[in-house]
Amino acid sequence: MLDIRIEKTQNPKTLPEKDNPLVFGTIFTDHMFIMNYELGKGWFDPRIVPYQPIVLQPSAMVFHYGQEMFEGLKAYKTEDGRTLLFRPNKNWERVINTNRRICMPEIEEDVFVDAIKALVKIDEAWIPTKPGTSLYIRPFIIATDPFLGVRPSNTYQFIVILCPVGAYYPEGLNPVKIWIEDEYVRAVKGGLGEAKTGANYCASLKAQVKAHDEGYSQVLWLDGVERKYIEEVGAMNIFFKINGTIVTPVLNGSILPGITRKSVIELCELWGLPVEERKISVDELLDAAKSGALEEVFGTGTAAVISPVGHLRFEDTVFQVKDGGIGQISQKLYDTITGIQLGKLEDTLNWTVEVK
Amino acid sequence: MLDIRIEKTQNPKTLPEKDNPLVFGTIFTDHMFIMNYELGKGWFDPRIVPYQPIVLQPSAMVFHYGQEMFEGLKAYKTEDGRTLLFRPNKNWERVINTNRRICMPEIEEDVFVDAIKALVKIDEAWIPTKPGTSLYIRPFIIATDPFLGVRPSNTYQFIVILCPVGAYYPEGLNPVKIWIEDEYVRAVKGGLGEAKTGANYCASLKAQVKAHDEGYSQVLWLDGVERKYIEEVGAMNIFFKINGTIVTPVLNGSILPGITRKSVIELCELWGLPVEERKISVDELLDAAKSGALEEVFGTGTAAVISPVGHLRFEDTVFQVKDGGIGQISQKLYDTITGIQLGKLEDTLNWTVEVK
Numbered sequence: 170m171l172d173i174r175i176e177k178t179q180n181p182k183t184l185p186e187k188d189n190p191l192v193f194g195t196i197f198t199d200h201m202f203i204m205n206y207e208l209g210k211g212w213f214d215p216r217i218v219p220y221q222p223i224v225l226q227p228s229a230m231v232f233h234y235g236q237e238m239f240e241g242l243k244a245y246k247t248e249d250g251r252t253l254l255f256r257p258n259k260n261w262e263r264v265i266n267t268n269r270r271i272c273m274p275e276i277e278e279d280v281f282v283d284a285i286k287a288l289v290k291i292d293e294a295w296i297p298t299k300p301g302t303s304l305y306i307r308p309f310i311i312a313t314d315p316f317l318g319v320r321p322s323n324t325y326q327f328i329v330i331l332c333p334v335g336a337y338y339p340e341g342l343n344p345v346k347i348w349i350e351d352e353y354v355r356a357v358k359g360g361l362g363e364a365k366t367g368a369n370y371c372a373s374l375k376a377q378v379k380a381h382d383e384g385y386s387q388v389l390w391l392d393g394v395e396r397k398y399i400e401e402v403g404a405m406n407i408f409f410k411i412n413g414t415i416v417t418p419v420l421n422g423s424i425l426p427g428i429t430r431k432s433v434i435e436l437c438e439l440w441g442l443p444v445e446e447r448k449i450s451v452d453e454l455l456d457a458a459k460s461g462a463l464e465e466v467f468g469t470g471t472a473a474v475i476s477p478v479g480h481l482r483f484e485d486t487v488f489q490v491k492d493g494g495i496g497q498i499s500q501k502l503y504d505t506i507t508g509i510q511l512g513k514l515e516d517t518l519n520w521t522v523e524v525k
Numbered sequence: 526m527l528d529i530r531i532e533k534t535q536n537p538k539t540l541p542e543k544d545n546p547l548v549f550g551t552i553f554t555d556h557m558f559i560m561n562y563e564l565g566k567g568w569f570d571p572r573i574v575p576y577q578p579i580v581l582q583p584s585a586m587v588f589h590y591g592q593e594m595f596e597g598l599k600a601y602k603t604e605d606g607r608t609l610l611f612r613p614n615k616n617w618e619r620v621i622n623t624n625r626r627i628c629m630p631e632i633e634e635d636v637f638v639d640a641i642k643a644l645v646k647i648d649e650a651w652i653p654t655k656p657g658t659s660l661y662i663r664p665f666i667i668a669t670d671p672f673l674g675v676r677p678s679n680t681y682q683f684i685v686i687l688c689p690v691g692a693y694y695p696e697g698l699n700p701v702k703i704w705i706e707d708e709y710v711r712a713v714k715g716g717l718g719e720a721k722t723g724a725n726y727c728a729s730l731k732a733q734v735k736a737h738d739e740g741y742s743q744v745l746w747l748d749g750v751e752r753k754y755i756e757e758v759g760a761m762n763i764f765f766k767i768n769g770t771i772v773t774p775v776l777n778g779s780i781l782p783g784i785t786r787k788s789v790i791e792l793c794e795l796w797g798l799p800v801e802e803r804k805i806s807v808d809e810l811l812d813a814a815k816s817g818a819l820e821e822v823f824g825t826g827t828a829a830v831i832s833p834v835g836h837l838r839f840e841d842t843v844f845q846v847k848d849g850g851i852g853q854i855s856q857k858l859y860d861t862i863t864g865i866q867l868g869k870l871e872d873t874l875n876w877t878v879e880v881k
Contacts, residue, residue: 194584194673201583222580223588227557227686228550232579232667235591235723236730272730307673311588317550317663317688319760321730330583332673352715357749359710361728367591368724372717374592374628374677393713394750404675 171215171283173202175291178219184294191302191335193472198292198304198331202284206274208323215280217288220330226315230322236312237367238267241471242428243334244289244304244524246296247512252289252524254306255471255510257282259428264308266426267364272321273310281308286524288329293524297333303510305334305472334472342503344479344493345468347402348380349389349451351484355403355423357393362400362423369425373403385482387468393423397450405468405476406430409454410498412462419446429469432520433502439518442498451483458488465496474510475503527571527639529558531647534575540651547658547691549828554648554660554687558640562630564679571636573644576686582671586678592668593723594623597827598784599690600645600660600880602652603868608645608880610662611827611866613638615784620664622782623720628677629666637664642880644685649880653689659866661690661828690828698859700835700849701824703758704736705745705807707840711759711779713749718756718779725781729759741838743824749779753806761824761832762786765810766854768818775802785825788876789858795874798854807839814844821852830866831859 178199185196197220204215231237240260245253261281268275285306289296296304308329312322353376356362356369376388389407392398399418401407406427408417415437420426437444457463458481466478479493490496508514509521534555541552553576560571587593596616601609617637624631641662645652652660664685668678709732712718712725732744745763748754755774757763762783764773771793776782793800813819814837822834835849846852864870865877 195671197584197671220583223583223585224578224580227576227579227684228553228663228688229579231723232587232593232665233595233663233723234726234730235593236727237588237591239589270731271727272734305673307584307589309589315551315553317661319726319729319733321734328583332584354713354715357710357713357716359708359749359752360713360716361724366727367587367589367593368717368727370590370675371592371627371722371724373675374590375626377675378628378677393715396715 171280171287173284173287174214174216176216176218185297185333187299191297191333193334194305194332196332198295198333200288200291202288202329204284204327206325206327212274212276212280212327215284217291223326223328225313228315228317230312230314230316233317234312234319235367236271236273236322237309238264238271238273238365239307239309240264240365242306243471243510244296244306245510245512246298249512251512252293252296253510253512253521254285254289254524256428256432256520257285257522259431263365263426267366268310270361270364271366273325276327282522284329288331289524292331295331295333302333302335305332307332342475342477342495344477344495345386346384346480347387347389347478348383348385349481349483350376350380350391351396352376354393355390355400358422360423363420363425365425370403377403389481391451397452399449399451399454400424402468404472405470408433408467408469409449409463410465410496411457413443413464415442415444415498416449417446418449427469429471429474429506432506433469435518436502436505455483455486455488458490463490465498466490467496467499474506475499527636527643529640529643530570530572532572532574541653541689543655547653547689549690550661550688552688554651554689556644556647558644558685560640560683562681562683568630568632568636568683571640573647579682579684581669584671584673586668586670586672589673590668590675591723592627592629592678593665594620594627594629594721595663595665596620596721598662599827599866600652600662601866601868602654605868607868608649608652609866609868609877610641610645610880612784612788612876613641613878615787619721619782623722624666626717626720627722629681632683638878640685644687645880648687651687651689658689658691661688663688698831698833698851700833700851701742702740702836703743703745703834704739704741705837705839706732706736706747707752708732710749711746711756714778716779719776719781721781726759733759745837747807753808755805755807755810756780758824760828761826764789764823764825765805765819766821766852767813769799769820771798771800771854772805773802774805783825785827785830785862788862789825791874792858792861811839811842811844814846819846821854822846823852823855830862831855
C-alpha cells in the first residue's frame with residue numbers, strides 16, 4: 170500500500186444538497202492527491218491535502234507546450250453502502266500508454282490505484298446517491314519545469330481531484346444529435362489521438378462550437394487522412410447497430426481506446442451478439458441510414474456511459490436513426506453497465522474494485 | 526496607448542553577468558504583464574507586476590484540455606542604445622489566427638504591441654548586448670475556467686514574460702543535423718498545425734527524443750496524409766536551395782507561418798533570387814542531395830534566426846548538404862536579418878519597431 174501523507178482540511182465545505190443538479194465538473198470535494206516527480210529522483214511525497222490552487226512559475230512547460238495528460242473514472246455508492254470503482258486498472262493501462270507517447274515518466278499500477286482509493290475513501294461522504302449520479306475522479310499529470318525550451322519536462326505533478334456529478338448530458342439517456350465534421354480534424358495516425366492528452370481536446374473546440382451553433386451536442390470525427398472513415402466523438406467512442414451487427418471503428422492509432430468501449434464489446438461478445446471492430450465509412454453509414462439497416466447508434470464513455478444518438482448530420486444531409494428513440498441494445502448496455510457499477514447486478518466479470 | 530497599472534518590484538534580481546552564457550528560456554526578468562478576460566466583460570485590468578507564480582484552480586481548463594497559445598519574438602539593443610522589436614505586428618496577426626482556431630477571445634493589435642513595449646521598457650536593463658544575445662519575449666494565453674467539461678473557457682489570462690537569451694542552438698551559426706521523421710506526425714490539414722498552440726509541441730516530443738538519442742538536434746516533419754511532403758522543423762520552418770532556387774514548403778494548413786520564414790522570402794524576392802513556396806517531397810530532396818543539386822538547407826525561426834543544416838537523415842539514408850558548411854545564402858540572410866534587428870543595417874523594409 171502506498172505510504173501517503175495525509176493533511177485533512179480544517180475547513181470542510183458543505184456537501185451539495187440532495188436536490189442539487191450537480192452540473193458536471195463544477196463542484197470539487199474537500200481534498201486532492203498530489204505527488205511530485207523529479208528526474209533522477211522519481212515520484213515522491215505522495216500526499217492528500219486540502220483542495221487548493223496549483224502554484225506554478227509562468228514559464229512552467231504545461232502552459233506553453235501542452236505536455237499534460239488526464240484520466241477519467243468514477244466511484245459509485247451501492248445501496249448497501251459499499252464504494253465501487255469501475256475498472257481503474259484499465260485507466261492505469263491507458264495512463265502508461267499516454268505517458269509513453271508524450272514522454273512523461275510512468276506511474277506504477279499500485280501507486281495509481283492506491284492514490285485514487287485513498288482519496289475517494291477520505292472524501293467518501295461526497296459520493297452522491299441519487300440515480301444517475303456518481304463521484305467523478307480526475308487524475309492528471311502536468312509538466313512543471315520552469316523552462317521555455319522544447320523538450321520533455323524533468324519535473325511533474327500527478328494530481329487527483331474529485332467531483333460529485335449528475336449525468337454528463339443534461340438530456341440523460343435521451344438521444345443526442347451528432348454533427349459529422351468534414352472540415353476540422355481531431356487527430357491522425359502518428360499523432361496523439363490515442364493518448365488522453367489536452368491536444369486532442371483543444372483540437373476539437375472549433376468544430377464543437379460550430380456544431381453547437383447548429384444545434385448539435387457532439388461532433389463525430391472522420392479520419393484525418395482519407396477524411397471518410399468514422400473515428401470517435403471526442404468525449405465518447407461510437408457504435409452502430411447495422412443489420413443486427415454491432416460495429417465500432419477499429420483502434421487505428423488516432424482513436425482513444427475507451428474503457429466503456431472495451432466493456433461494451435466484451436458484453437456484446439458475452440451475450441453472443443455479432444460485434445465487429447473495423448473501418449466504417451461515412452458513406453456506408455449514410456447508405457445504412459437510407460436503407461433502414463442502421464438500427465441503433467450510441468456513444469460510450471465514462472462520463473455518460475451510453476449515449477443513444479437519435480439524429481446525425483453530414484454536410485447537408487440530416488438523418489434520423491430509426492425512430493430516433495433509445496435502441497434496445499443501448500438500453501440493455503446502459504442498464505447492465507450501470508447495474509454493475511452500482512452493485513445492483515452481480516459483477517461476474519470482476520469489473521468493480523471496492524474502496525475499503 | 527493602453528492604460529497599464531504598474532506595480533514595480535521591491536526586490537529586483539541581480540542582472541546576469543556579462544559572461545553568463547544565457548541558456549535559452551531559463552532566466553526571467555523582474556516583471557511580467559498580465560491581463561484577464563471574462564466572457565461578457567472582455568479583457569480587463571492590464572498590469573505589469575513583479576515576476577511571480579501563476580495561481581490556478583486544479584480544475585483550470587489549461588491543465589486538462591490544452592487550450593493555450595503562445596508567441597515568441599525578441600527585443601534587441603542597438604549600439605546607439607535604442608531598443609528594437611522585430612515585426613511585432615506579424616506576431617499579433619498570428620495571435621489572432623491562433624485564437625480563432627482554438628476559440629479564444631481576440632486581442633486588439635495595439636493592446637498586444639503596447640503590452641510588450643511597456644514591459645520591455647520597464648525591464649530594458651535586462652536586454653543583453655553581447656553578439657548573438659537578445660531579450661526573448663514570450664506572450665501567452667491560458668484558459669482558466671475551473672470546469673472539467675470540454676468547451677472553450679469563459680475566462681483567460683494573457684501574460685507576457687521576458688528572458689535574456691544567448692543563441693538558441695549552443696552550436697550557434699554552425700550547421701545542425703536534422704532527422705526526417707517517418708513514424709510520428711506533428712500535425713495534419715484540418716488540425717492545429719498552423720496555430721501556435723501547445724498541442725503541436727506536445728505532439729513533437731516523442732520523435733524529438735528519438736532524434737536526440739540518435740545524435741540529431743531537430744526533427745523535420747513530413748505531412749500527415751501522404752507522409753512524403755516536407756513540412757517544418759517544429760521550432761523552425763525549413764528552406765532548401767536547389768539548383769540556385771530557394772524552395773520552402775507552401776503553407777498548407779499544417780505548417781506554422783513563421784515570421785522569419787516570411788522575412789526570408791521577402792528578402793530573397795528583394796534580392797532577385799528565385800524563390801518558390803511549393804510542395805517538396807522527401808524523394809525530391811534525396812534526389813537533389815544525391816545529384817549535388819541540393820546546395821543549401823537552413824531553418825528559420827525567431828529563436829535561432831537562421832540555422833544552417835549540414836546533415837540530414839531519412840530512415841537509413843544519411844546525406845551531407847554540399848560540404849556541410851554554412852551556405853552563402855544562409856550566411857547572407859543571417860547577416861541581413863540580424864543586422865536589421867540590431868540596427869546595424871538600414872531598415873528599408875520597416876521591420877523594426879522602436880521601444881521608446
